[in-house]
Amino acid sequence: MLERKKTSDREPSGEAVATMDKKNVSMNDVAIAAGVSLKTVSRVINEPDSVRESTRDKVHSAMEALGFRTNFAARSLKLGRYGCIGVVLFHLSGGAVDMIDGIADAAEERGFALTMIKKRAGEKMTLADAAHRMSQLPVDGMIFNLRQMVDDFDAFEAPKDLKTVIITPMEHPTCSTVSDDQEGGARMACEYFLNHGHKSVYFVSGKKESLSSQCRMKGWRAALEARGIEPPEPLQGDWNADSGYAAGLVLADKPDCTAVLAANDCMANGVMMALRDKGLGVPDDVSVIGFDDELYKTIPNSILTSVKFRHRELGIRALNEVVAGLEAPSSRSRTLVSGVLVERASVRDLRA
Numbered sequence: 001m002l003e004r005k006k007t008s009d010r011e012p013s014g015e016a017v018a019t020m021d022k023k024n025v026s027m028n029d030v031a032i033a034a035g036v037s038l039k040t041v042s043r044v045i046n047e048p049d050s051v052r053e054s055t056r057d058k059v060h061s062a063m064e065a066l067g068f069r070t071n072f073a074a075r076s077l078k079l080g081r082y083g084c085i086g087v088v089l090f091h092l093s094g095g096a097v098d099m100i101d102g103i104a105d106a107a108e109e110r111g112f113a114l115t116m117i118k119k120r121a122g123e124k125m126t127l128a129d130a131a132h133r134m135s136q137l138p139v140d141g142m143i144f145n146l147r148q149m150v151d152d153f154d155a156f157e158a159p160k161d162l163k164t165v166i167i168t169p170m171e172h173p174t175c176s177t178v179s180d181d182q183e184g185g186a187r188m189a190c191e192y193f194l195n196h197g198h199k200s201v202y203f204v205s206g207k208k209e210s211l212s213s214q215c216r217m218k219g220w221r222a223a224l225e226a227r228g229i230e231p232p233e234p235l236q237g238d239w240n241a242d243s244g245y246a247a248g249l250v251l252a253d254k255p256d257c258t259a260v261l262a263a264n265d266c267m268a269n270g271v272m273m274a275l276r277d278k279g280l281g282v283p284d285d286v287s288v289i290g291f292d293d294e295l296y297k298t299i300p301n302s303i304l305t306s307v308k309f310r311h312r313e314l315g316i317r318a319l320n321e322v323v324a325g326l327e328a329p330s331s332r333s334r335t336l337v338s339g340v341l342v343e344r345a346s347v348r349d350l351r352a
Helices: 027-034 038-046 053-066 072-079 096-110 127-135 182-195 209-225 241-252 267-276 311-325
Strands: 018-021 021-027 084-089 113-118 141-145 165-168 176-181 202-205 259-260 287-291 305-308 334-337 340-342
Touching: 027 038, 027 053, 038 053, 038 182, 084 096, 084 127, 084 311, 096 113, 096 141, 096 311, 113 127, 127 141, 127 209, 141 311, 165 311, 176 182, 176 311, 182 209, 182 287, 182 305, 182 340, 202 209, 202 241, 202 267, 241 259, 241 267, 267 287, 311 334
Parallel strands: 084 113, 084 141, 141 165, 165 176, 176 334, 202 259, 259 287, 287 305
Antiparallel strands: 018 021, 305 340
């Protein structure tokens, strides 16, 4: 039974149907065209994971050829679900397009539709606000894309009938979370410097309120301390190239600075420009690593080594976690998606 009242005044009835021009196309028509049983077509629609991929492909091809469209309202009556996942976009930062693409592809693969809400610029929306808005819509679960802290993060409790997954670097006390391994990525980059003979690593952070920046700084600090190295004072940035340039001017005057880890590629590029303007070469005098692997898209032949995160995989994992939670809504998990270091030519090997 559905625990929440449908918002539509229309009561769905009958099996899933669709239209092709003016003619109704039934599941029986699809079964005949695909050469399978009516029961198999029903399973492809309602329980796709229980059907072999080759059979699913054959049924989907027949559906497309006939113009068959699933009636989600009818299916919700049969399954006790709406067949829809709600996505709340608190922040549209770098990688969001790939993340949404992953969510959409995974939803289609699992037979779910999506409903999206985007926080408006300047709007102060809490997790409770987002959950309330989504609970008024016909959704079975929710995904929140959260890159900055909100006031009710620790106190928030999701509605018991809505499996909720938060995409955030922070662990939540009651909700499942999925995130890029921000700390692990920073440790990996820092250890790369140290393994290439550098004695310490300076860090240029993003905005103070950014959860990603906080986690990347934490990973940088942990990597140095694990080697018995006192972390130098980090330099404050704001994600933009100008702040990286300002940090680079400061670092150029530090004789012990041979390695710089910037919290994103944009600031890393600013650091490199400042170093060059001060007569220092990259990587001959100072080595630099960034995050997000975005610079190559706008600067030809970029030499910047960067930590790349798999944002599309992040979206896939989040959607699959919601769907899995529909069977066990009280379960809580923590999923980290590891990054990779894309090696180019911005790090000098100082080993003898």
